[in-house]
Amino acid sequence: MTSFEELTTKERPTWCPGCGNWGILTALKKAIAELNLPKHQVVVVAGIGCSGHLPQWINTFGFHSLHGRSLPVAQAIKLANHELNVIAVGGDGDGYGIGIGHFIHAMRRNVDITYIVHDNQIYGLTTGQASPTSEKGFKSKSTPHGLIEPPVNPISLALAADCSFVARGFAGDVPHLVKLITQAVQHKGFALVDVLQPCITFNYLNTFEYFYRKVYKLEEDKNYDPTNKVEAFKRSLEWGERIPIGLFYKEERKTYEDELPQLSKAPLVKQKIDNVNIDNLFEEMC
Amino acid sequence: MSEFSWKIGGEAGYGIMTTGFIFGKTFVKAGFFAFDTNEYPSLIRGGHNTYTVRVSQEPIFSHVKKIDVLVALTDIAIEKNATEVKKDGFIIYDVGHVKFQKEIKGVNLIPVPLTQIALEKGKQNIMRNNVALGASFALIDVDPSILYNMIKESFGGKKGQDVADANVNAAKAGYEYVKENFSNIKKIQIKSNGNKKRMYINGNEAIAIGSIKAGCKFYSAYPMTPASSIMHYLASKEFDYNIVVKQTEDEIAAINMAIGANFAGVRAMTATSGGGFALMSEALGLAALTETPLVVVLAQRPGPSTGMPTHTEQGDLRFVMHASNGEFPRVVIAPGDASECFYETFNAFNIAEKYQLPVIIITDKFLAESHTTTEKFFLKSLKIDRGSLLTEEYINKIKDYKRYENTISGISPRSLPSQENLIFKAATDEHDEYGNINEEADNRVIHVDKRFRKIKVLETEIDGAKVYGDADADVTIIGWGSTKGPIFEAMKILSKKGIKVNYLQILYIMPFPKSKAKIVLDKANKKILVENNKTAQLGSIIKEEIGIDVDYKILKYDGRPFLPEDIATKIEEVLTYDKL
Numbered sequence: 001m002t003s004f005e006e007l008t009t010k011e012r013p014t015w016c017p018g019c020g021n022w023g024i025l026t027a028l029k030k031a032i033a034e035l036n037l038p039k040h041q042v043v044v045v046a047g048i049g050c051s052g053h054l055p056q057w058i059n060t061f062g063f064h065s066l067h068g069r070s071l072p073v074a075q076a077i078k079l080a081n082h083e084l085n086v087i088a089v090g091g092d093g094d095g096y097g098i099g100i101g102h103f104i105h106a107m108r109r110n111v112d113i114t115y116i117v118h119d120n121q122i123y124g125l126t127t128g129q130a131s132p133t134s135e136k137g138f139k140s141k142s143t144p145h146g147l148i149e150p151p152v153n154p155i156s157l158a159l160a161a162d163c164s165f166v167a168r169g170f171a172g173d174v175p176h177l178v179k180l181i182t183q184a185v186q187h188k189g190f191a192l193v194d195v196l197q198p199c200i201t202f203n204y205l206n207t208f209e210y211f212y213r214k215v216y217k218l219e220e221d222k223n224y225d226p227t228n229k230v231e232a233f234k235r236s237l238e239w240g241e242r243i244p245i246g247l248f249y250k251e252e253r254k255t256y257e258d259e260l261p262q263l264s265k266a267p268l269v270k271q272k273i274d275n276v277n278i279d280n281l282f283e284e285m286c
Numbered sequence: 287m288s289e290f291s292w293k294i295g296g297e298a299g300y301g302i303m304t305t306g307f308i309f310g311k312t313f314v315k316a317g318f319f320a321f322d323t324n325e326y327p328s329l330i331r332g333g334h335n336t337y338t339v340r341v342s343q344e345p346i347f348s349h350v351k352k353i354d355v356l357v358a359l360t361d362i363a364i365e366k367n368a369t370e371v372k373k374d375g376f377i378i379y380d381v382g383h384v385k386f387q388k389e390i391k392g393v394n395l396i397p398v399p400l401t402q403i404a405l406e407k408g409k410q411n412i413m414r415n416n417v418a419l420g421a422s423f424a425l426i427d428v429d430p431s432i433l434y435n436m437i438k439e440s441f442g443g444k445k446g447q448d449v450a451d452a453n454v455n456a457a458k459a460g461y462e463y464v465k466e467n468f469s470n471i472k473k474i475q476i477k478s479n480g481n482k483k484r485m486y487i488n489g490n491e492a493i494a495i496g497s498i499k500a501g502c503k504f505y506s507a508y509p510m511t512p513a514s515s516i517m518h519y520l521a522s523k524e525f526d527y528n529i530v531v532k533q534t535e536d537e538i539a540a541i542n543m544a545i546g547a548n549f550a551g552v553r554a555m556t557a558t559s560g561g562g563f564a565l566m567s568e569a570l571g572l573a574a575l576t577e578t579p580l581v582v583v584l585a586q587r588p589g590p591s592t593g594m595p596t597h598t599e600q601g602d603l604r605f606v607m608h609a610s611n612g613e614f615p616r617v618v619i620a621p622g623d624a625s626e627c628f629y630e631t632f633n634a635f636n637i638a639e640k641y642q643l644p645v646i647i648i649t650d651k652f653l654a655e656s657h658t659t660t661e662k663f664f665l666k667s668l669k670i671d672r673g674s675l676l677t678e679e680y681i682n683k684i685k686d687y688k689r690y691e692n693t694i695s696g697i698s699p700r701s702l703p704s705q706e707n708l709i710f711k712a713a714t715d716e717h718d719e720y721g722n723i724n725e726e727a728d729n730r731v732i733h734v735d736k737r738f739r740k741i742k743v744l745e746t747e748i749d750g751a752k753v754y755g756d757a758d759a760d761v762t763i764i765g766w767g768s769t770k771g772p773i774f775e776a777m778k779i780l781s782k783k784g785i786k787v788n789y790l791q792i793l794y795i796m797p798f799p800k801s802k803a804k805i806v807l808d809k810a811n812k813k814i815l816v817e818n819n820k821t822a823q824l825g826s827i828i829k830e831e832i833g834i835d836v837d838y839k840i841l842k843y844d845g846r847p848f849l850p851e852d853i854a855t856k857i858e859e860v861l862t863y864d865k866l
Contacts, residue, residue, distance in 0.1 A: 011722060040706040045546075048714070055711050056722060061703040062711035063549055064723075065542065066572050072506075072539040076546030076554070077703065079530050080504055084550070084703055105535040262528040269551040269702065271528055273501025274670050281495050281523070282662045285485035286315070 004033045006059060013057045020171030020197030020208075021050055024118055027174045028087070029058060031181035037085050045074040047090035047099060050125045050199075051118035054089050068099030075111040075256075081269040082257045085185060086113040093123050096132040096152045107163035107190050112255040114184045114191045117154065118171075120199035121206045128202035138205060154194045155236035155248055159229060165191035166232065166249040170215050171198065172208050176245065183247065189255050196245070211243065218246035226250050289342035290354040290474045292422060293370070294415075295363030299331040302359075304440070305415040306337025309422070310486060310657055312436040313341045316428065317481035319659040321771070323349045323652065323847065328511070328595040334362045343479050347623070347658070348771035351851045354474060355425055357418045359400065361385055368393070374472070378421050378464075380414065396421065396468055403459045413456040420460030427473040430461050485660050489653035489768075492624040492663075493583055494519040496631030497555050498527050501670055502581075504547035504554035506532040506540040511595050512651035513557040513585040537562035541569040541582065548579045549712055551675070551702035553635050557583035560602045561592065567609040570644050574614035576712040577690065577698065577737070579638035579645075581631070586650040588845045597845030598651035600767055600818040603827070606646045607796060613734070615741040617645040618796040622770030626793065627653065628663050637748075640673030641740045642700060648795070650818065652847040653768035676701045676708060684708065688719040692732055696739030741797050750794030751802040759788040761857055762810035764836060766792045766824050768847065769816050775850030780857060787857070792824060798831045807834045812864070814857055815839045818848065 007029040015021045032042060042060035046052040048067035055062025061084075065073045074088035095103050095117045106115070122140065123129040129142035132152040139146055158166045165187040169177040177195065184191035196215070198208045218224050218235065225231060232249035257263050265271075292309060296302050303324060310320040319342045326335040340349050352372045358364045358379040364386050371377060373392040381397035389395070398421045404413035416437060423430045434454045442450040487495075494516045497505070507517045521531040534540040540556045547554035558566065563584045573580040584606055588599035606618050617637055621627045627649065634645040676684070676699050684699070689710035691698040698719075701708030711721035716733060718724040755777055765773050773789050780787045790806045792799065807813055807828070815825045815836040820843040825836050840856045842848055 038706070040709055041704055043550075043703045053723070056713075059709065061709055062713075062721075063546070063576070064711060064713045064715065065545075066568055066714060069538065069542040069569065069572075072534070072542035073546035073549070076504065076506065076532075076543035077550040079532070079543075080547040080550035080552035080554070081702075081704060101535050102539055105539070260530060261525060262530055265528075268503040268528070268530060268547075269704075271503060273503070273553065276499050276501055276527065278495055278499050278665075281498065282485060285487045285491065285495075286483045286662075 002033050002036050002039055004029050007032055007039060009057050009059050011057060014053065015050060016201050018200045019050070020120060020199070021054070021118060023171035023174050023177065024116065024195055024197060025054060025057060027169070027177035027181055028116065030174070030178045031185060032060070034178065034182055035185055041083065042085045042087065043077055045070045045077065045086065045088045047094035049091035049094050049123070051089050051091045052094070068094050068097070068102065070094065071099060071102040071106045071115065074113050075106055075109065078111050078113050079257065079268065081267045082112070082263055083267050087116065087185065088113060089116045089118065091124070092117060092119040092121060092133045093131045096154055100132070100152070104157070104161045107158055107161040107192070109256050110164055110189045110253065112188055112190070112257060114181070114193065116181065116193045116195060118197045119154065119194050120197045120203055122199050122203040124199045124202055135205065153236060154192070156233060158192050159233050159236060159249055163192050164189035164251050164253055167191070167193045167247045168245045169193055169195045170211055170245050171195055172211055173215070173245070176217065180247065187250065189253060196243070214241060214243040215245045216242055218244050218248065288344060288476065289340065289346065290426070290476060291338060291340045291350060291352065292355040292357070293336055293338040293353045293367060294357040294359070294418065295334060295336040295367050296359030297331065298326060298329055298333045298335050300335070300359055301412050301415045302335040302337050305419060306339055307657065308436055308440055309419060310339040310341070312433050314484055314486040314659050315436060316432045317478035318342065318476070319344060319346050320486060321346050321349055321656065321658050323656045325846070326596050334360070334366060336363070336367060341476065343477065345659070347774040348847070348850055350775065351849045355422055357422060358384055358386070359414065359418070376425050378418060394471060396425070396464060398460065398463055400460070403463060404456055407456045407459045408452040413453060416453045416456040417460035420457035421464045424461045424464035425471065425474055427475050433457060485662060486657050487624050487660060488655055488657045489621070489624050489627045489649050490515040490585070490655065491519055492627035493631045493647065493649070496628040497635070498523065498529070499665070499668060500632045500635035501553045502529060502555050502635065503552045504530050504532070504544065505556070506534050506543035506554070507556050507558065508534050508537045508540050508562060510559045510562045512587055512654040513559050513583060515654070516557045516583060537565040538569065541566040542572070545569060545573050545578050545580055549576070553639070555581040555583065557585065559585050559587050560589045560605065563602070563606065563609065568611070570616070571610035571612055571614060572714055573644045574610070574616065574737070575714055575716070577642040578712065579642055581634045581638050581645050581647065583647045583649065585654040586648065588843070594845045596651070598768070598818065598847050599843060599845060600650055600823070601820070601843070603648065603766070603795060603823040606648050615643055615738050616796060617641070617643065617744065618648060618794070619645065620648050620767040620793060620795055621653070622767055622791055622793070623653070624658050625660050625663060630793070632668055636671040637744065639675065640671055641697060641744055642673070643740060648767065650768050658771070673697065674699050676705065678705070681705050681707050689721050690717060690719045690733065690736070692719060692736050695743045696736045697743070745797045748794055749802070750792065750797065750799030751806070752791040752793055753788060753806055754791070755788030756786045757788065759786040759811065760861065761785065761787045761812045761814055762806065763787060763789040763814050763816055764792070764824065764828070765789065765816040766795065769818060772848035772850045772853055773816060776853035776857070779850060779854040783858070785858070785861065795827065798827065800832055803828065804832045804834070807832070812860065813837045814860060816848065816853060818842050
């Protein structure tokens with residue numbers, strides 16, 4: 001049995017007290033414990049930012065990569081050893097800004113990993129600049145006169161990029177987030193969990209209060225069908241007085257690994273390399 | 287005559303590359319030595335492509351200045367390449383298609399209606415290539431059946447017997463046409479010394495095969511000339527050798543994927559050219575700080591920026607040595623021929639794993655794409671060494687596992703995800719022995735020093751320089767990478783003229799082979815540096831590492847490889863000037 005305590009490290013997170021990141025870390029540990037994943041079979045890969053420090057504080061294998069590059073690293077870890085559970089984490093700047101190219105291609109590629117985005121709509125670790133998901137008009141150190149561009153909509157983007165599991169959680173509702181992460185990890189394919197994560201230090205607009213007032217759960221609507229992409233797309237556009245959280249969309253399709261006969265017998269990492277016979281390659285050159 | 291050179295020129299899309307390769311390989315199969323080089327602009331249709339093949343009874347290492355046969359499929363080919371034809375050489379041209387008519391003094395013109403014969407025999411323009419091959423063989427005193435067999439092999443297989451037969455018939459028609467219409471020509475005389483089986487292989491293929499032998503299981507890359515054919519080769523073998531070959535969205539993804547795969551315990555590699563390497567630079571440091579093994583190939587082309595994408599240069603040496611922010615140890619290997627491409631790629635994987643650092647193999651377009659004739663590589667001495675990778679037996683023996691343990695050698699025990707009890711964090715931040723972020727001053731110094739200590743150990747294990755030629759020479763040539771072939775040929779020319787010459791090849795740029803280079807250069811009479819760049823980058827590295835200035839620099843940065851004759855002439859000039 002993998003327990004929550006086992007996943008907890010001696011070192012305490014250095015996040016601001018009350019930061020939404022605490023809720024995400026708790027939910028992630030609970031989900032891993034609930035799924036009873038052996039901790040040495042889990043790799044948490046992070047980018048850079050406040051969220052990037054997360055692997056330090058969960059007792060699994062961890063890879064703290066570069067800004068925006070968690071997804072290439074995470075996908076390759078999975079392809080190298082598909083028996084592992086690979087979970088990538090990062091912020092909105094990391095995933096939807098500098099790393100957006102990798103994000104889109106990872107979704108269409110459908111490698112079986114989970115991607116949790118700590119979406120606080122601001123750059124926190126660099127002390128408060130506008131991010132790709134900051135709202136139009138948002139004032140920050142880098143946009144003192146108000147942000148001109150409209151934000152990236154990660155849910156619409158994910159649907160358009162053929163992401164096979166698209167969800168949004170809220171760091172202020174840990175039990176609900178545990179459920180979403182659990183489903184995301186169980187999903188065969190690339191699973192996105194965009195998490196509304198208030199930054200209590202720099203984001204004066206998108207606060208816990210703001211979200212408590214606005215969020216509602218998609219699953220509470222009995223008529224909502226998360227296999228209907230058109231409906232999912234409609235809901236993804238909803239951002240105002242009401243903000244949906246929960247599972248927007250899910251489809252079963254082959255993972256990238258499923259399509260690789262190279263992996264059918266054993267993970268790459270378990271294949272012997274001591275004595276590769278290349279005689280026929282030489283013959284072909286003659 | 288113990289050798290000859292043949293060149294075909296035409297538009298991109300005419301099949302020049304395939305034709306040139308078939309010509310060279312035909313002779314290799316018949317026991318000759320061949321070397322080829324190509325030149326093409328960065329476009330898919332039109333322009334002017336050439337493919338030069340030199341054939342010899344004896345081992346050869348590069349192309350040479352003059353050609354014996356030019357096959358001109360277009361007027362541009364005549365305009366640009368006719369002056370390269372030797373006295374009494376031949377120009378086969380596509381009469382009817384090429385407008386050219388006048389005489390060229392001292393050259394035998396062989397007008398052949400290549401396209402017309404192709405249309406008659408094969409109903410396709412593209413078969414003019416085979417007509418041209420047949421016509422070329424009619425000028426050489428060898429049995430043309432070696433060509434017909436090679437064509438059969440190249441166009442048979444998947445394409446079927448009919449296609450193969452049509453191509454062979456086109457070649458036969460070309461051969462017969464020249465035989466009938468030019469019966470009084472003096473054929474090129476060449477005989478092979480036996481018919482020993484040898485490989486006809488280029489640098490990229492040798493790197494790809496070297497990586498397969500080294501157990502590379504994951505290859506991620508973004509297309510970029512002249513590195514792309516490594517990906518093409520590995521992709522064609524991915525099912526045979528269970529290699530995941532991933533074309534990524536960009537070079538950043540390519541290198542980060544290679545790092546991820548290596549972290550998970552699989553040998554992985556990426557390759558690119560200068561521009562792509564620029565994008566990879568940050569991640570090079572990621573591999574270094576997380577001490578993740580990594581092999582990166584950089585096949586150079588002339589920069590900066592897009593530069594001349596399909597040409598050759600050695601302008602990125604300083605770049606690979608210093609790319610990425612911060613200070614960290616790395617290894618830079620510069621193979622000089624296909625055989626070194628193979629062995630050093632194999633070695634690169636061992637070094638990367640043993641020393642847990644990035645290893646860069648630097649080549650260039652000339653080496654990457656030129657085929658050379660070589661014996662099959664010797665495999666007995668090749669042993670996979672995974673260094674201090676922890677095997678399953680350690681899992682329960684180690685208490686308090688420290689991934690970045692501060693050892694005497696600087697090399698720490700490396701575990702892999704899935705190994706119980708050996709959990710660690712690979713951190714892009716400075717970290718302590720466990721991998722936890724640590725920004726304390728003492729810790730910082732300990733870990734910087736630990737990483738650099740690894741290079742001290744590596745230095746004792748490698749022989750990073752090679753010396754060829756007379757110990758007691760008038761001239762010592764110094765070079766790195768693909769200049770090796772033209773330098774070897776220049777040495778032949780000079781020694782025929784009674785000039786004693788030797789050659790110091792720097793194979794490992796980092797760590798630099800200080801003591802060997804110093805011993806050779808201290809004794810050298812005249813030190814002449816040969817580099818395919820503007821700023822004599824190796825020259826400045828030599829000065830920096832061992833404080834020795836070269837006496838003369840032969841530099842070339844026109845996007846073309848060195849010609850042996852040009853090196854030899856320059857060296858003679860230097861010697862003459864010195865005597866005045």
